[in-house]
Every structure is written in C-alpha cells, then in structure tokens.
Amino acid sequence: MTTAIKPSPRTQRKGTDAQIPNGITFVGTEFRSTNLERDVRVQDLHSPYVGVRALDVLDRVGNALGDLKRTRAWSFTGPYGSGKSTLSNLIDALLGHDAERRTTAYEAVAATNAALAQEIAENRETLAADGFLGAVTTARREPLAATVHRALQTAVERKWSKRVPNDVSTAMTVCAETDVPTTDSLLNAVTTLCGKAPLLLIIDEFGKTLEYLVSSGESSRAESDVFLLQLLAEKGAGAKGLPLFMFTLQHLAFSDYASRSSSVQTQEWAKIQGRFEDVTFGPNLGDAVYLLQRKLAHAAVSEQGRKLVEAQAKAAHGIWRQQSLHSVVDISAESFANLYPLHPLTAVAAPLMAAQIGQNDRSLSGFLVNDEPYTVRRTLDTCAVEVPERASTIRIPQLYDFFFSAGRTTILASSKASRWLEINARLEEAHGLPEADQELLKAIGVLNLIDADGLLRATPAMIQFALNDPTDAIDAKRFDQLKKRLDKLVEDGLVVHRSYSDEYRIWQGTDVDIDARVREIATQLQPDDVVRYFNKHLGTNVLPNAVAAGAHSQLTGMQRHFVTAVSHQTEKLRGPRVVQDAADGMLVFHFGDLKSTPRVDSPLPVVVGVTKNPQAVLDVGNTLVALQDLMSDEELDHVARREINERAGEFSQRITAMLAEAFRPGSDESSWYLWKSGEDTDGEPAQQLKARSYAGLVSEACNVVYDQTPHVRNEMVGRHQLTSNAARTRREVLTSMIEKTGLPLLGWPQDKFPAERALYDGVVEHLGLHRAAGEFSGGQNSEGSFHTHGMSRPSAAKNKSVMPVWEALEEALSEATEPTNIVEIYERLMAPPYGVKAGVVPILVVAGLVLHGNDVALFEEGNYCPRLTAAIVERLNVPYPERFTVKAAPVDRAQRRLVLDELVKSLGVDIPRSRTNRNPALLAVTRGMLERVMVLDQYSRKTRGLSDDTLVVRKVLSEATDPDRLVFEELPKALGFEKITPSTRKDSEAAEAYVVRLTNALNELTDASANLRRYVVETLAQEFRLPASSTGELRAGLAERMRGFADASLEVSLHGFVTRVLNEMLPDDDWLGTVVVQLVNQALGDWTDRDMDAFPRVVRDRARALDRVSHLYNVVEEEPADETPAAPNKRAKPKQRQIDTHLLTLTTPKGTEERTLIHVPKKSRNAADELVVSVIRQAEEALGPDGARILLAALAEHLSGQDSAASERKEHL
Structure with a gap:
C-alpha cells in the first residue's frame, strides 16, 4: 500500500504573472542509466560527462599507469545514480583494445582536462600498446569465484572472438571444470591473461556478492570467500606484481555489508577493503548543476528573449558572489544563462533535495521533463510567450510543490523524512494564510531542508533572493515588506528566529524559553x-x-x-x-x-x-x-x-x-x-x-x-591485534621455524603462495632470519648436516633496518642473568626506538631463542624447557606471554666451558645433537645428575649417614629448577667454591677440584643403597657367626643353619624367618629383601637411619631365640633324589647333617648364666680334634696337670667378653 502526502493548497502561477521567452527546449528526455555488461560491448558511450569526481579517479588511474608502485585496486562506494558504472565504462573504453571506443573516451576526457587525457593515453600506450583486456561483469548472489570467472570469460570473448591462444584456453577450461572454480585455477587464469596484456577487472554491484557471503553463513571456503579478492589485489600490487587493475562497485563499505555478521568477520572484511583505495561517490553539486545545463537548450530563443535571460543571469551572478555562494558551487554568468528558466537557488536546491530522497538523476529528470504539475515542462507550456516583457524564473516555492505533490512518496525513505513531513504538516496547518505567506513558508522550508546554519540557511537576505527573480531581489522596499511578514509569522508561532545565526525555521511553537x-x-x-x-x-x-x-x-x-x-x-x-x-x-x-x-x-x-x-x-x-x-x-x-x-x-x-x-x-x-x-x-x-x-x-x-623499527613486507602481522586467520598463519610459520628449519622456504612450496608463504617471504626471509647453507651469519652450524637451510642471524647486507632491534634482542637475552619475564623482552622491542608490533615480536623472539639455544634457557611457569616444541611456541603465540621467562646461560666461554667439558667426561654423559634442544651440553650434564637423584630410594633420599659434601649436593639437586644456576652457582657454593660466572677466568685446578668433589659426592649418593645392603649382609653374618662376604655366601650359610628348623613347630616370627631363609625360588637380592622385611617389617628402600641403628639388636635377638631352641630338635637333612632315568620316582632319604650342635652354658662370678649354641660342621671336627690334642698338651706342659681345664675357663671368659663388647658396639652404631 502506497502512502501519499496530502498536498497543501497549491496555486499554479498564471501566464500573466510569469513570462518566459519562447524557444527553450530539452536535450533528451531522460537521464540514461548504465549497464556495464551491455554497454562495454557497445561503441556509443552516450556522451559521458566527466565531472570533478571522475577527474579525481582518472587522475589516480593515470598515475598508476605511469608508476606501477602505486595502488592498482580501487573500491567505488556510492548510491544508485552517482556515476560509478558510467565512469567504469569510460575507463574500460580509455584502456581497452577497441580503438573507436578509446577515441570517444579520450575526447570526452579531453573536453574537460586535455592534459589528463594525454597523460592517460601516453601511459597506456607505454604499458599496453594494443590495449587492456577488459574483464567486466555484474555480480550476482553467487560465490565470488563464479563472478570472477564470468568476468574473465568476458575478457577472453571481447579480445579473441575467433581463435583463443592455447594457454588461455587451457587455463579457462580448468576453471570451468567445476561449478565454482577453485582459487588456484582462477589465480592461474589471471596470471595467464596478464601474460598476454594488462588486465582490467571491473565487478559492478559487488554488494550482491557480499550479501551472498553473509546469507550463506560466512563460509570460509576459498571459492566463496571475499578473501579471494585480497589475493587478487596482492598479486597486482607493487612494481613486480601482475599488470592487474581492479575496480569493485558497491553501495556500502565492505564492513557495512558484514554488519549482521560477527565482529571478527566485520574486521576481516574491513581489512580486505583496506587493500583497495576507497573512492566515495557522493552527489557533486557542481556536476549536477552542469547536467541541468546540458538538458536545457536556448538556440530557438529570440534575440529579445536572450537579452532578458542575460540580464537575469548577470544579476544572479552578482548576488551569488555578494552572498559568497560561489563557495557552495561556483557558477558563472554564462552558466546561469544556460540554466534559465531555473532560478539560481532552484538550480542548486533541486539536486540537494533529490539526493536526500535517494533519487538523484531520476528526480532531476522528472522535475525538468515530466508532463505533470509544477515541472519545468508544464511551466514552459503555460508561461512561454513570443514577445516577453520580462524573463521570469522558476523559484523555490514551485520546487517545494513538485517534491511535496500528491503521490510523491519517496521522501518517506529519506534520512530526513521526519523533517520533511514536519514542514509539510506545518504548512498544511497554515492553509488559510495569504498565498504570499504560503510561498514565504515554502521558501523557508526548502532552505531549512537543504542547509543548516550554512551559507544557504534561511536568512532574510537569502529568503529575499529565493522569492524574487534576480533582477528584483535587490529591491529595498520589497526587503522591508519581507521583514514585516517574517516578524508576523514569528509572532504567530509559524516560524522561529534564531538570533545567533539570523536564521528563520519552520516552527510549531513552545512555552519553554530556550x-x-x-x-x-x-x-x-x-x-x-x-x-x-x-x-x-x-x-x-x-x-x-x-x-x-x-x-x-x-x-x-x-x-x-x-x-x-x-x-x-x-x-x-x-x-x-x-x-x-x-x-x-x-x-x-x-x-x-x-x-x-x-x-x-x-x-x-x-x-x-x-x-x-x-x-x-x-x-x-x-x-x-x-x-x-x-x-x-x-x-x-x-x-x-x-x-x-x-x-x-x-x-x-x-x-x-x-x-x-x-x-x-x-x-x-x-x-x-x-x-x-x-x-x-x-x-x-x-x-x-x-x-x-x-x-x-x-x-x-x-x-x-621509531627510527630504528625493522621494515617488513606483510601487513597481516605488522599490527598489534591479529585476525584469527593471521594468528593461525603466524603459528604455522613459527612451528616451521623450529621443525622445518633445514628446508628451503621452511617447507612451503615454491610455486604456490598461501598466506604462510607470504608471511615467510615478507618477514622471515625479508629480515634475513632464514637462509641457505653457507649464508649463515652467526646462526646454526650446518657443518656435517644434510640440511640445506637454517636459521640465521640477520646481516646489514640483507636488511639494514632489522639490525638495531636484533642487537637489542641479543643484548636483552645476554643481560638476563636472572630469570627475566619474556614480556620484558617484548616491551623492550615494542618500545621506542624500535616499535616492533605485537604481531612481529614472537617471530623475532623465537628466532632469537633458536639461534641462542646454547646460551639462553627458557622456563615456563618456573619449569625449565629442555626443548623448543610446537606446543611451547603455540603458548608463546599470545599477546601477553607472562608465563614464560628466559635466563642467559652462556657455557661456551672461559671457566664455564672448562667445567662443563670436565663434567661431561666425569659423568659419562652423551650430548644430544637435535636442533630443537636448548643448551644441549648443560642439559646433558644436568640430566645426568638429576637422573641419579630421581632413581634413589627413600633411604638414599633421607639418610644422614653420608659425607657432608654428599648431603649438600643431594639437597641442592632435590631443589634445582635452573640448570645454569645449578651447575655454575648452587653446586659450587654448596661445595665451598666461588660461583662460576661467564666472565670467570679459566682455572684448570679449580675446575678439576670442583668436578672431583662433585663426582665423588654423586657416586657416594648413588652407592648409598648398595652400601646399606652390604651393611645388612655383614650384620646378619656377624650375629649368626657366619663367615659371609657376599649375599650368596650369607644365604648358603644361613640355609645350612636353618634347614633343621624346616619342619619344627616354632613361634610365628621364628617360623617366618626360617621359611624366608630357606626360600630357594628368589634371586639373592630379592631373597635378602624378604628376610629384612620379615625381621624389621620394613623394606630396605624405605629404611630410615633409625631402622639401620635398630637392625643389629633385632638380628641378635632372632639369632639367640633360635639358639635357645635349636638343641631340642634332631637336625637331619635329606639326600638328593636319584635323577637317573633308571630311578625317576625314587624318593630322597634322610641322612645325618654334616654339623653337630652343642649348647654351652657359662656361669659368671655374679651367678648369671650365659648359654651359647655352638654349631660345629663335621668337616671341621677332625681338624678341631687334632688341634685340641695339641692345645691340651701345650696347656699341661705350661700350666700343669689342670692346664687343660684352666685354659678352658680362660677361653670361655675371653669369648664371653668379646660377645659383650661386640653387642655394646652395635647398640651404639
């Protein structure tokens, strides 16, 4: 349903009131719109007018033709009817291969600016004598790739209507293999065409493509993503880029089309539009006035009529200059004559009002030539006379009537619609006023609409000019009458006077004293x-x-x-x-x-x-x-x-x-x-x-x-906040810098140019951070390596701009003698005079960490990072990586190098050769020491029964977090040496002393568990009176002693001990562990020093308990079963054990008894018997007849004393 604005009572000016010289006609009947796809194939350009905006664009194009370092991608933004398509058609004709169209276009430009036309012609001739390939199309709601493909097809058809070159045909065929061409196929086709001639790519109605991308869910596929446009713009950028000139035509900016998308997508599109030089097409008042002149012809006007028109024009020009209106639009007296019968203010107000309602040329055309009330045509029909006495003009009130007439509802779409409607409503309320006052209100209303507080505002002088023909506008009497009528309208509350600007405005009235x-x-x-x-x-x-x-x-x-x-x-x-x-x-x-x-x-x-x-x-x-x-x-x-x-x-x-x-x-x-x-x-x-x-x-x-900032050639990362795509691309490149550093281009293909390759070329390679083998400058050593490339220190010969910031980075890393947050490094590089943006800093820092892997340690939340991995790089790839710290750990100089070499030999460690390992020698030594601590059992970790050196070394190793501080500061200090700084001079004696003491302490710590086992074996052997020097010998001796208890009914603890001693299934070390657990209910690895002190007493009690009951049992052993084939089932038979057991009871002078169980092996009995005869003989000879008994008493007392002393010594261990 169409809403109409009800018109106020209008009065058409009578023929007697207005006189217009006869003979004024119209040139054409309408303003023709341009259809690019149609018009580029037509010879006639329809006499285009080259206005101010067109000249500006053509000047940019001409400069780009002469200097390929300039921008060659433009984005035309403006409403319908603003001349975008017409100008694009003109540019296509100027640069194209069609000689006739080119000549016509040249003449059109030369008519306005001959020098510019000549410059464009000469630059085009130099760049492409046969002209450009014109790839012109109108976008649809479809993927961008399909639109570009259609444009390229247009270029091929226009250039080669009969025989298409083979390479061009092949490239276009590949594009047509799928419904939507791939990005690679399109880029290849563009490259092929540019090899034949410069390519002019024009996409009209590009907003439809952007609308499609929004409605299709912001697909990230390359063939449907506006990112393709960025790739094309990049390929046509710079002096070495393809000869590709691009134009997109749309009504809004890229980001405005993405307003219904996410903020990230909006930023992405705005960034892509940044690749283009934006040209805004807004209504140009001068151009609009010139177009009105072209539509009016005065050839048939009589001589008398011409004089009247020229008088009006001369008066208009005088008033125009007097009111400084030439600063709004400069119009000559001749132009005012060509604009007749339009009043000067009508000629200016008409385009401004048409622009407000979004109609532009269409409304202007209607106002001139339509056959309806209030148009110029209708006025000419009713007011033209053969012999005029005066030359009346069509003034602003009639323009008001035209725009507010019944049925003209387009103002409802105006951005100022509410103000239009308010003015119209106020004038409707004033329908009882005299016609002169109504025209006065209409003039004020129009001036209110086209200007606010400017030169065209509704001042008394401007209202006087608007209501009268120019020759009558300077009448003082009329001006006085106007002032009185204005005062009356103010008094009636119909208008308000703003004294600070001397302006009158349509007004509804209020009681507030503003x-x-x-x-x-x-x-x-x-x-x-x-x-x-x-x-x-x-x-x-x-x-x-x-x-x-x-x-x-x-x-x-x-x-x-x-x-x-x-x-x-x-x-x-x-x-x-x-x-x-x-x-x-x-x-x-x-x-x-x-x-x-x-x-x-x-x-x-x-x-x-x-x-x-x-x-x-x-x-x-x-x-x-x-x-x-x-x-x-x-x-x-x-x-x-x-x-x-x-x-x-x-x-x-x-x-x-x-x-x-x-x-x-x-x-x-x-x-x-x-x-x-x-x-x-x-x-x-x-x-x-x-x-x-x-x-x-x-x-x-x-x-x-920021005079020392490095120069990069990639806008994607040369900023503070990266887009999601840019962050992903940087992450991939950083990962390749540590995983694929030995490959050319970090592994990216040479014949393809993904975003990662562009970042590598524009930053990593451009700064000289990655080079071929043999070109290194203080970088990784490639000697003996199969790799052809590696990370390298930049050089002034490659890129002088990066040297100051690189030296600052290396200085910051070398000065980090204490753990330094990597954010401090970032801040140093990002602050003046370097000013490296946050997108580039991680690339420099990672390169620095790679190149200084031997002398800079990296920590994450206090934990040392032995390797620079992709996962670590990803966590570094954040705007504020405060969880990471670095510390200078130089080991390749003076005393540090000497100590490290000695430790490598002393500890017998291997240095890994991986490129990703950080501080490999220092790390190998540290790992060698820490691994010794990591495998220690509980006893070795806590015992105090070690030397002082070993105790302090164990403490330092258990608390270590920094390899550099551990080896060169904390361990030397713990052992009484001075810390070893990078500047400490070589001292081989001090180095050897430190290494020897540290190695001895580490060996003692490592042997603590073995020493404990030896102590256990010795204690068991001593308390059970066994000549054991090893676990195996102890096991055999105890088994020999305990075998007679195998079937005995013993107390539980004794039976458990006997059972574990006689266990023949376990290896010796495990056997000893089970015996110890049975004795003290604690595994050896979990012992404390208290357990160690109590062990002799426990063993002694167990030995005595067995001694007390051993004489009660007849100890026998079985002969082994016959294992010969003849007697496989023959059972073993008992035999007498080859040992005798005697219980010896001694009564001391104090009356106490000590009972001792003596085990005498049969094999020792004969030797003992011979020894007894000899000893008795010697005792009798020396002591008399009772010599043997005296010797026995002395021997018993002596043995009893030795047992007591041994017990006391063990209890005090």
Missing part, C-alpha cells in the same frame, strides 16, 4: 566540563579518536596509530602502554599554552597541539554542552526538544568547523610539538612538527621516535 534556560546552564559550566565533553565525543566530530600514521606504516610495514585526547588544565592523562595497548603514542589537542601541557602516563611519544584562540572554541563548546544538558530535562515538550536538538546539531557543526580551523596542521592558528615520551611533557619538547594533516603529524612523529 534561550534563558541555555544561558542559565552555561553560566554554571567550567572549561573542564567542555573538555570532558570533547573527550567523550572524540571520533564523532572533527577531532578523531585515533590517527593512523599512513605514510610511516606504508614505508615500514608496521601499522601505527596514535590515540587522541583533549586537555585544558589537566594535570595528568592516561596514555597507552607499550605491550598491552595497540596505540603507538598519543595526540593531544590542548586548550592552553605549552607551559600547561599535561603529563601523560606513558613512555610512548606524545604530540601536543596548541591554538592561538582556545577561548573562542571553549565558549561555543560551553553553549553546546548547555544545550546537551538541557536535553535531559524530562519536562520539555516535543517542540522544545526538537528545537534544542536542532540547535545542538548546529552548534555541533559550528564547533566542528572551529576545531578544524583551530588545530588544522599547517595553519597559522595551530602549533604542534613532539615529546618522545609522555613522561617528559613537563620539560621542553623534542621538536616542533610541520605537516598538512593529522596523519602527517603522526607519521612524522613516528619517523622521529
């Missing part, structure tokens, strides 16, 4: 309130919230920008931080002098601008803030609220203009100064800056402060 309320609020405000308002609204007015250093970024590849702030008497501003914030500095608009500049809490550079008359800006700002505060009053009626809102808008525009002039770089009103650090702004500035724009100021500041 002026008084604003004055009341303004008197309570302070300058700081205005400054806070400016800070809050940075980016919404002329003061930007951030300024990019375009020229500096283009030169270095580091995308830099400064954030902005406004200050007055502020003592301190919070500036950006080095690592955490993306900004590289701050731009301050200061409403004061240099003596009152604020201190900025930031080590980054600060640029401060001051202006000559800050108070004038603050005063206007004061009124603006007062209006904004008044808007919050809930008691305002809607009329007052609208008026206040409009006034605020006007003051906002005024303050915008004032700020632009007050701080405009290069003007006499402003001065700009640079401090290299925000913390130094209380001192003198480093220098004064001169530039023509804010971007120029920031670029100049960056050139001064």
Whole structure:
C-alpha cells in the first residue's frame, strides 16, 4: 500500500504573472542509466560527462599507469545514480583494445582536462600498446569465484572472438571444470591473461556478492570467500606484481555489508577493503548543476528573449558572489544563462533535495521533463510567450510543490523524512494564510531542508533572493515588506528566529524559553566540563579518536596509530602502554599554552597541539554542552526538544568547523610539538612538527621516535591485534621455524603462495632470519648436516633496518642473568626506538631463542624447557606471554666451558645433537645428575649417614629448577667454591677440584643403597657367626643353619624367618629383601637411619631365640633324589647333617648364666680334634696337670667378653 502526502493548497502561477521567452527546449528526455555488461560491448558511450569526481579517479588511474608502485585496486562506494558504472565504462573504453571506443573516451576526457587525457593515453600506450583486456561483469548472489570467472570469460570473448591462444584456453577450461572454480585455477587464469596484456577487472554491484557471503553463513571456503579478492589485489600490487587493475562497485563499505555478521568477520572484511583505495561517490553539486545545463537548450530563443535571460543571469551572478555562494558551487554568468528558466537557488536546491530522497538523476529528470504539475515542462507550456516583457524564473516555492505533490512518496525513505513531513504538516496547518505567506513558508522550508546554519540557511537576505527573480531581489522596499511578514509569522508561532545565526525555521511553537534556560546552564559550566565533553565525543566530530600514521606504516610495514585526547588544565592523562595497548603514542589537542601541557602516563611519544584562540572554541563548546544538558530535562515538550536538538546539531557543526580551523596542521592558528615520551611533557619538547594533516603529524612523529623499527613486507602481522586467520598463519610459520628449519622456504612450496608463504617471504626471509647453507651469519652450524637451510642471524647486507632491534634482542637475552619475564623482552622491542608490533615480536623472539639455544634457557611457569616444541611456541603465540621467562646461560666461554667439558667426561654423559634442544651440553650434564637423584630410594633420599659434601649436593639437586644456576652457582657454593660466572677466568685446578668433589659426592649418593645392603649382609653374618662376604655366601650359610628348623613347630616370627631363609625360588637380592622385611617389617628402600641403628639388636635377638631352641630338635637333612632315568620316582632319604650342635652354658662370678649354641660342621671336627690334642698338651706342659681345664675357663671368659663388647658396639652404631 502506497502512502501519499496530502498536498497543501497549491496555486499554479498564471501566464500573466510569469513570462518566459519562447524557444527553450530539452536535450533528451531522460537521464540514461548504465549497464556495464551491455554497454562495454557497445561503441556509443552516450556522451559521458566527466565531472570533478571522475577527474579525481582518472587522475589516480593515470598515475598508476605511469608508476606501477602505486595502488592498482580501487573500491567505488556510492548510491544508485552517482556515476560509478558510467565512469567504469569510460575507463574500460580509455584502456581497452577497441580503438573507436578509446577515441570517444579520450575526447570526452579531453573536453574537460586535455592534459589528463594525454597523460592517460601516453601511459597506456607505454604499458599496453594494443590495449587492456577488459574483464567486466555484474555480480550476482553467487560465490565470488563464479563472478570472477564470468568476468574473465568476458575478457577472453571481447579480445579473441575467433581463435583463443592455447594457454588461455587451457587455463579457462580448468576453471570451468567445476561449478565454482577453485582459487588456484582462477589465480592461474589471471596470471595467464596478464601474460598476454594488462588486465582490467571491473565487478559492478559487488554488494550482491557480499550479501551472498553473509546469507550463506560466512563460509570460509576459498571459492566463496571475499578473501579471494585480497589475493587478487596482492598479486597486482607493487612494481613486480601482475599488470592487474581492479575496480569493485558497491553501495556500502565492505564492513557495512558484514554488519549482521560477527565482529571478527566485520574486521576481516574491513581489512580486505583496506587493500583497495576507497573512492566515495557522493552527489557533486557542481556536476549536477552542469547536467541541468546540458538538458536545457536556448538556440530557438529570440534575440529579445536572450537579452532578458542575460540580464537575469548577470544579476544572479552578482548576488551569488555578494552572498559568497560561489563557495557552495561556483557558477558563472554564462552558466546561469544556460540554466534559465531555473532560478539560481532552484538550480542548486533541486539536486540537494533529490539526493536526500535517494533519487538523484531520476528526480532531476522528472522535475525538468515530466508532463505533470509544477515541472519545468508544464511551466514552459503555460508561461512561454513570443514577445516577453520580462524573463521570469522558476523559484523555490514551485520546487517545494513538485517534491511535496500528491503521490510523491519517496521522501518517506529519506534520512530526513521526519523533517520533511514536519514542514509539510506545518504548512498544511497554515492553509488559510495569504498565498504570499504560503510561498514565504515554502521558501523557508526548502532552505531549512537543504542547509543548516550554512551559507544557504534561511536568512532574510537569502529568503529575499529565493522569492524574487534576480533582477528584483535587490529591491529595498520589497526587503522591508519581507521583514514585516517574517516578524508576523514569528509572532504567530509559524516560524522561529534564531538570533545567533539570523536564521528563520519552520516552527510549531513552545512555552519553554530556550534561550534563558541555555544561558542559565552555561553560566554554571567550567572549561573542564567542555573538555570532558570533547573527550567523550572524540571520533564523532572533527577531532578523531585515533590517527593512523599512513605514510610511516606504508614505508615500514608496521601499522601505527596514535590515540587522541583533549586537555585544558589537566594535570595528568592516561596514555597507552607499550605491550598491552595497540596505540603507538598519543595526540593531544590542548586548550592552553605549552607551559600547561599535561603529563601523560606513558613512555610512548606524545604530540601536543596548541591554538592561538582556545577561548573562542571553549565558549561555543560551553553553549553546546548547555544545550546537551538541557536535553535531559524530562519536562520539555516535543517542540522544545526538537528545537534544542536542532540547535545542538548546529552548534555541533559550528564547533566542528572551529576545531578544524583551530588545530588544522599547517595553519597559522595551530602549533604542534613532539615529546618522545609522555613522561617528559613537563620539560621542553623534542621538536616542533610541520605537516598538512593529522596523519602527517603522526607519521612524522613516528619517523622521529621509531627510527630504528625493522621494515617488513606483510601487513597481516605488522599490527598489534591479529585476525584469527593471521594468528593461525603466524603459528604455522613459527612451528616451521623450529621443525622445518633445514628446508628451503621452511617447507612451503615454491610455486604456490598461501598466506604462510607470504608471511615467510615478507618477514622471515625479508629480515634475513632464514637462509641457505653457507649464508649463515652467526646462526646454526650446518657443518656435517644434510640440511640445506637454517636459521640465521640477520646481516646489514640483507636488511639494514632489522639490525638495531636484533642487537637489542641479543643484548636483552645476554643481560638476563636472572630469570627475566619474556614480556620484558617484548616491551623492550615494542618500545621506542624500535616499535616492533605485537604481531612481529614472537617471530623475532623465537628466532632469537633458536639461534641462542646454547646460551639462553627458557622456563615456563618456573619449569625449565629442555626443548623448543610446537606446543611451547603455540603458548608463546599470545599477546601477553607472562608465563614464560628466559635466563642467559652462556657455557661456551672461559671457566664455564672448562667445567662443563670436565663434567661431561666425569659423568659419562652423551650430548644430544637435535636442533630443537636448548643448551644441549648443560642439559646433558644436568640430566645426568638429576637422573641419579630421581632413581634413589627413600633411604638414599633421607639418610644422614653420608659425607657432608654428599648431603649438600643431594639437597641442592632435590631443589634445582635452573640448570645454569645449578651447575655454575648452587653446586659450587654448596661445595665451598666461588660461583662460576661467564666472565670467570679459566682455572684448570679449580675446575678439576670442583668436578672431583662433585663426582665423588654423586657416586657416594648413588652407592648409598648398595652400601646399606652390604651393611645388612655383614650384620646378619656377624650375629649368626657366619663367615659371609657376599649375599650368596650369607644365604648358603644361613640355609645350612636353618634347614633343621624346616619342619619344627616354632613361634610365628621364628617360623617366618626360617621359611624366608630357606626360600630357594628368589634371586639373592630379592631373597635378602624378604628376610629384612620379615625381621624389621620394613623394606630396605624405605629404611630410615633409625631402622639401620635398630637392625643389629633385632638380628641378635632372632639369632639367640633360635639358639635357645635349636638343641631340642634332631637336625637331619635329606639326600638328593636319584635323577637317573633308571630311578625317576625314587624318593630322597634322610641322612645325618654334616654339623653337630652343642649348647654351652657359662656361669659368671655374679651367678648369671650365659648359654651359647655352638654349631660345629663335621668337616671341621677332625681338624678341631687334632688341634685340641695339641692345645691340651701345650696347656699341661705350661700350666700343669689342670692346664687343660684352666685354659678352658680362660677361653670361655675371653669369648664371653668379646660377645659383650661386640653387642655394646652395635647398640651404639
């Protein structure tokens, strides 16, 4: 259903009221629209008009033709009817291979700018004598790859209508093999075509492609992703790029089409559009006025009529200059004559109103040639006379009637629709007014719509000009009458007069005294309130919230920008931080002098601008803030609220203009100064800056402060915050730097160019961090290696710009004598004068860690990282890797090298040769020592029964976290030596002494468990009186003793002991362990020193208990069973054991008895008998007849004393 605006009563001007000379005709009946796919195949260009915007674009194209280092990708953005397609058709004709179209286009451009036309022709002739290939298409709701493929097909058909070259045919055939061509096939086709001639790729209605991508779910497939456009733009970039010139035509910016997508996707699309030079096509008033001239012909006008028209034109030109309207659009007297019968203000207002409702050329065409009320055609039909007395003009009230006539509903789509409707409604209410007053209101309404607080605003002089023909506009009497009528309309509440701008506006009336309320609020405000308002609204007015250093970024590849702030008497501003914030500095608009500049809490550079008359800006700002505060009053009626809102808008525009002039770089009103650090702004500035724009100021500041930044050739990582795709790409490259460093191009294919390859070429290889074997500069040693490439230290010959920051990195790593957070390294590289962006820093740091693997240790949350792995790199690949620390661990010099070599020999360790191992020699020694500790049992870890050296070494090793500190500081200190620093001189004697003591301590610690086993064996042998020197001999002796108890009914503990002693299934070491567990209920590995001290007593008690009961049993043993085949089932038979057991009881002088069980082996009995005879004989000879008995008593007393002494000694161990 169509909504119509009900028109107010209109009165068509009578023929007697208006006279227009006869003979004025129209050239053409409509403004023709361009269809690129159709029109590029047509010879006729339909006489295109080359206006201001077209000349600007053609100038850029001409410069790019002459200098291939310039941008060759453009994005045309603008509404329907703004001339994007027409200009694209013109460019295609200018550069194409069709000579006739080229000539026509050349003449069209030369008619406006002959020099530019000649420049384009000469540059095109030099680049492509036969012309460009024109790949032109109109996008549809389809994958981008399909659209590009169709454009390439158009280029082939237009150039080779009969015989297509074989390579071109093959490339196009590959593209057509699938419904949607692959990215590789399209890039190959583009490369092939560019090999034949430069390629001009134009995609009209590109917004449809972007809409398709949004509606299809943001597919990440290459054939349906706008990323393909970025690849094409990159291939056609730079002097060495393909001769590819690209244009996309759409109504909105890329990011606006992605507004319904995620913020990340919006940023991705905005970044891709950044590859293109954006050209905004908005309505150009000068071009629109010229088009109106071309539609009106005056050849048939009589001589008398011409004189009347020229008189009007001369008067119009005089008023135009007097009112300074030439700054709006400069129109000559001749042009005013060509515009007749349009009033000068009608000629200007018509395009402006048409632009507001989005109709542009269509509305202008209707106003001129349609056969309906209020059009120029209808006026000519009714007012033209053969012999005119005067030359009347079509004035603004008639233009109002045309746009607001019944059925003209397009204003409902206007961005200012509410204001249009309000003005129309107010005039409808005034239908009882005289016709003159109604025309007065219409004139005010139109001026209100086309301008606000500008040169075309509804001042009395402008209203006078609008309501009268130019020859009558300077009538003083009419002006006095106008003033009275205006006062009456103000009194009636139909219009309001804004005294501060001398402007009248259509008005509904209110009881609120707005002026008084604003004055009341303004008197309570302070300058700081205005400054806070400016800070809050940075980016919404002329003061930007951030300024990019375009020229500096283009030169270095580091995308830099400064954030902005406004200050007055502020003592301190919070500036950006080095690592955490993306900004590289701050731009301050200061409403004061240099003596009152604020201190900025930031080590980054600060640029401060001051202006000559800050108070004038603050005063206007004061009124603006007062209006904004008044808007919050809930008691305002809607009329007052609208008026206040409009006034605020006007003051906002005024303050915008004032700020632009007050701080405009290069003007006499402003001065700009640079401090290299925000913390130094209380001192003198480093220098004064001169530039023509804010971007120029920031670029100049960056050139001064970041003069040692490395230059990279990849915008994907030369920024602070990476996109998800860029972060993934960087992660892959970092991983390849440690896993594929020995391969050319880090393993990326030579004939393909994925994003990873682009990053490698633009950063890693460009900075000289990866080279072929034989080209290394302080990098990895490739001697004896099968690898052809490796990481390398940069060289000035390869890239001079990287040397300062690389030297700073190496200095930071070498100075990290204590664990240093890697964020501190980041901060050093990202701060001035290097300013490496966060996207590039990890690449430099990882390269540094790889190249300094022998002398820099890496820790993650305090834990040493022995290898630089992909997982570690991924955790490093974050904006703020505070969990990592580094420490200089140089081992290749002086005493450290000597000690390390000696330890390698002494400990017998092997040094691994993997490229990813960090500090391999130091790590091998550390691992060799720590492995000894890691395998220790509980006893060895806790016993105090070790030497002092061993105890302190064990303690240090158990607490070690840093290999460098362990080997060269903590262990030497524990053993009484001085710590070994990188500067310690060689001292072979000290090195040998340290190594010998450390090795001995480690050996003692390692042998602690074995020594404990030997102690257990000796104790068992001694208490059971066995001549045992090994576990096996002890086992045999105990088994021999205990075999007679095998079937005895013993107490539980004795029976368990006997059973374990007689166990023949276990090996000796395990057998001893079971015996020990049975005795002390504790495994050897879990012993403490207390267990060791108590062991002799436990064994002695067990031995005595067995002695006390052994005489009760007849000890026998079985003969082994006959294992010969003849008697397989013959059972073993008992035989007498080859041992005699005797119980010896001794009574001491104190009356106590000591009983001792004596085991006498049969094989020793004969020797004992012979020895007894000899000893008895000697005793009788020496002592008399009782000599044998005396000897027996002495021998018993002596043996008893030895047993007591041995027991006492063991109990005190």
